[in-house]
Amino acid sequence: MALNIRQMEILDLARATGRVGVEDLAGRFEVTLQTIRRDLGELADQGMLDRVHGGAVMRSGVSNIGYEERRRMNDEAKAAIARACAAQIPDNCSIVINLGTTTEAVARELLSHRNLTVITNNMNVANILVANESCEIMVAGGALRRSDGGLVGDLTTEFMAQFKPDYAIIGTSALDADGDLLDFDMAEVRVSRAIAGLARKTYLVTDVSKLERSAPIRIISIGDLDSVFVDKPLLSSLMQRCVEWGTRVIVAG
Structure with missing residues (x-):
């Protein structure tokens, strides 16, 4: 029709x-x-x-929304989330940043930070932070995904396994009501799991619209994270579980 x-x-x-x-x-x-x-x-x-x-x-399900569409979605919320997250990142530290338009927003907020070491499999993050002359940037190897500038695959995961950064900043394609982070690409999920497992502290940056989307592959649980940065409060049941898990929820605003 x-x-x-x-x-x-x-x-x-x-x-x-x-x-x-x-x-x-x-x-x-x-x-x-x-x-x-x-x-x-x-x-x-x-x-x-x-x-x-x-x-x-x-509509979501087994395939993700195109990168350019995702980049335009909820851009004000992403900027607020990014500012809140960047405010928790000190100078003189190491950070690993994965794929996602919200993590790219965090990279923009880190331009005024000093003496950072940033490890990333996101070419867009690297291109943003190259303007920060005090920032050392280490880009993972792997297969380049032309659609969004992401590097994924076994080489990427092996590269990430060499580091133990102070912070990991990760995004997610969808967020289940029970607190599971979800994604569409198994190769990307493996990298995200590796990143989250290596860092001393792991931060999720996501707007709450991700609760209205679904994806077929589980990354990790919010309970595995140190902090979650969102634009609005999560579902009350999920907020309660975060309290039980000891995961801090920071509402940007």
Whole structure:
């Protein structure tokens, strides 16, 4: 079924922000809530969106959203999360940073830090931090994923295993309600697990929209982390589990 103009604009908004709300859309297009619900239902039926309470999100499942779309999604939230995380990173330390648009936002916030050693499998992170002349950058070997500048594979994992950094800053493609970090690419997951297992402290940076997405491969649990940096509070049940696990949750703002 062909999309009407309003549905195409709704899809563009969802791609740009990751989520659209029924009430906001009704006000934007000056139509009834019922009309918007019908539009979202038709987009969901065609596999373009996933319905969630109060709106819809970009469809997830066995394949990730494209890098450029992910980079534009929730950019203000990512910037706030990145500032909160960078504020916890001292000068004169070593950091490993993995793939993700939120970890790239953290790299931008580290440009004013001094005497950092940064190990990364993210070419975008390396290109950002090259502007910080006091930062030593070590880039992993491996297979280059042209879609997002990521380096993955056995060579990458072996490279990471040589280090014991002070901090690991990792991202995730999705976050399950029980606290599991999820991703789509097994090769990337192996690297993320290695990174998290090596560092003295491991930080997750993610916006809470990841709770509305799913991915098929488990990375680790939030319980394995030292801190989680988010833009909004997690589900109350998950916040309680973080207290039980001893994982600190820092809400940027």
